[in-house]
Amino acid sequence: MSMPTDQSADRPGLAASGQSGLSSLWLSTAGPAPLLPTLAGDCRTEVAIIGAGYSGLAAAHRLQQRGVAAVVLDANEVGFGGSGRNGGVVSAKYRLSFPAIAGAYGLDIARLMHRIAHESVDAVEELVQEFGIGAAGFARVGNLKCAHTERSSASIVAEAEWLQRELGDRAVAVLTPAEVAAETGSRSFRSGVLTKDAGAIHPLNYIRGLAAGLAARQVQIYEHSPVTEMQRASDGVSLLTPRGRVHAQQVIVATDAWSNLSPATRRFRQSIIPFRSAIIATEPLPPELNARLLVNCRSYTETRRMMKWFRKVDGRVIFGGRGAFGKQESMAAFDGLQHGMCALFPELQAVRVTHRWSGFVGMTMDQLPHVGRQDDRISFCVGYNGAGVAMASMLGRYAADFAMGEQPAVGLLDASRLKAVPFYPLREAGVRMVAGWYQLLDAIGR
Numbered sequence: 459m460s461m462p463t464d465q466s467a468d469r470p471g472l473a474a475s476g477q478s479g480l481s482s483l484w485l486s487t488a489g490p491a492p493l494l495p496t497l498a499g500d501c502r503t504e505v506a507i508i509g510a511g512y513s514g515l516a517a518a519h520r521l522q523q524r525g526v527a528a529v530v531l532d533a534n535e536v537g538f539g540g541s542g543r544n545g546g547v548v549s550a551k552y553r554l555s556f557p558a559i560a561g562a563y564g565l566d567i568a569r570l571m572h573r574i575a576h577e578s579v580d581a582v583e584e585l586v587q588e589f590g591i592g593a594a595g596f597a598r599v600g601n602l603k604c605a606h607t608e609r610s611s612a613s614i615v616a617e618a619e620w621l622q623r624e625l626g627d628r629a630v631a632v633l634t635p636a637e638v639a640a641e642t643g644s645r646s647f648r649s650g651v652l653t654k655d656a657g658a659i660h661p662l663n664y665i666r667g668l669a670a671g672l673a674a675r676q677v678q679i680y681e682h683s684p685v686t687e688m689q690r691a692s693d694g695v696s697l698l699t700p701r702g703r704v705h706a707q708q709v710i711v712a713t714d715a716w717s718n719l720s721p722a723t724r725r726f727r728q729s730i731i732p733f734r735s736a737i738i739a740t741e742p743l744p745p746e747l748n749a750r751l752l753v754n755c756r757s758y759t760e761t762r763r764m765m766k767w768f769r770k771v772d773g774r775v776i777f778g779g780r781g782a783f784g785k786q787e788s789m790a791a792f793d794g795l796q797h798g799m800c801a802l803f804p805e806l807q808a809v810r811v812t813h814r815w816s817g818f819v820g821m822t823m824d825q826l827p828h829v830g831r832q833d834d835r836i837s838f839c840v841g842y843n844g845a846g847v848a849m850a851s852m853l854g855r856y857a858a859d860f861a862m863g864e865q866p867a868v869g870l871l872d873a874s875r876l877k878a879v880p881f882y883p884l885r886e887a888g889v890r891m892v893a894g895w896y897q898l899l900d901a902i903g904r
């Protein structure tokens with residue numbers, strides 16, 4: 459198959475990051491991958507799902523619960539995309555703040571979006587429990603948003619107070635600079651907002667556990683089975699792969715930032731900008747440092763536009779962020795992350811970085827994910843803007859309901875709001891220009 463792709467550097471699969479001498483902490487600590495077949499021959503099903511990440515498998519799970527036959531096809535291994543590479547921060551958020559949503563669309567819409575966001579974290583918890591995925595280590599450790607300037611401090615405190623007052627959100631609490639310093643071990647922050655019900659997870663064990671659990675329930679999941687073409691017929695849609703085809707009544711597209719892998723999903727390629735996001739992990743910290751840094755093992759995010767985030771996993775600090783990282787994985791980008799990490803935690807200068815990896819997040823024009831119907835045969839859920847662990851676990855569920863002809867209330871996430879990117883061929887330059895501008899604003903504290 460010809461896979462014209464911006465992401466060809468990563469194409470060989472999860473081990474791809476190893477190709478360039480880089481490796482993911484998740485890959486080196488995950489349990490075994492489930493043994494799954496490649497599609498060979500033809501079959502018929504009610505719903506075919508393209509993509510075996512959280513979106514695709516959450517959709518498959520919903521269909522399985524409803525007694526609807528489904529087949530899942532992935533071009534690579536389960537978890538090849540964001541679902542096997544992410545930071546494992548399980549949060550109830552969008553890139554748009556709730557006050558901004560209320561300001562533009564009204565309080566009722568903000569309430570609905572807030573409810574969906576919180577249900578998405580519940581969705582992860584439910585899946586982990588239902589399939590007994592203990593190795594995912596899911597826990598509601600909380601997320602602490604740390605303000606890097608007085609200006610950002612005023613903004614996050616005002617937002618937290620708004621959430622408490624207008625949406626009755628009791629999970630958020632404002633922390634003083636001293637409390638943030640005690641929590642993080644860093645004196646770089648002006649204040650913090652704790653969201654107590656956010657979680658953290660081992661992302662690859664989560665997706666592998668889902669796949670294993672669904673396969674044990676006879677859901678057919680095929681790896682290394684790229685859909686190269688969708689052919690419409692009067693009685694459904696045929697999905698072509700190199701060694702077989704699936705004929706389905708309904709199709710769900712769940713390819714997020716990887717929608718450019720094949721022309722079959724080209725409609726989504728026009729609407730989603732893949733943006734590289736990178737992560738480093740240190741060696742296990744010496745005991746004295748381990749006892750001082752990130753003591754509550756929450757997830758932590760910064761308020762910079764080019765947001766950095768960090769966690770502690772098994773005594774290691776993992777530190778990630780987005781930037782003008784470009785098409786290929788580059789050591790300069792990882793060095794930049796390490797520099798940012800040591801600026802916050804100078805003690806980490808003496809600690810080795812042992813893992814470096816990256817992937818693509820799928821950005822949309824309105825900074826929101828979207829779910830719903832494209833037409834009478836095709837539904838989709840895509841565009842998580844880098845916050846998809848919880849949301850994809852939820853929107854896959856909705857996508858299955860849409861495919862079954864239902865109309866769940868999804869507010870601003872509605873499919874009709876997914877817009878094509880204008881001047882799509884220029885997106886690479888655009889991404890780099892915007893990222894560079896944001897980095898400059900961050901650097902000068904604006």
Ligand SMILES: Cc1cc2nc3c(=O)[nH]c(=O)nc-3n(C[C@H](O)[C@H](O)[C@H](O)COP(=O)(O)OP(=O)(O)OC[C@H]3O[C@@H](n4cnc5c(N)ncnc54)[C@H](O)[C@@H]3O)c2cc1C
Pocket residue numbers: 508509510511512513514531532533534535536537538539540541542543544545546547548549683684685686712713714715716717718719720722723735736737778815816817818819839840842843844845846847848849850
């Ligand atoms: C480095 C990084 C860090 C992140 N950190 C976080 C975080 O901490 N918290 C958070 O909430 N989110 C995070 N995210 C985002 C999150 O991982 C994604 O939003 C989420 O995994 C999207 O899941 P998905 O199932 O929609 O897509 P993916 O997991 O990307 O799966 C898409 C799948 O589609 C397959 N595919 C594509 N085209 C075809 C085709 N033609 N035929 C068959 N299969 C195809 C691909 O092989 C891929 O497996 C991060 C992402 C990255 C890359």
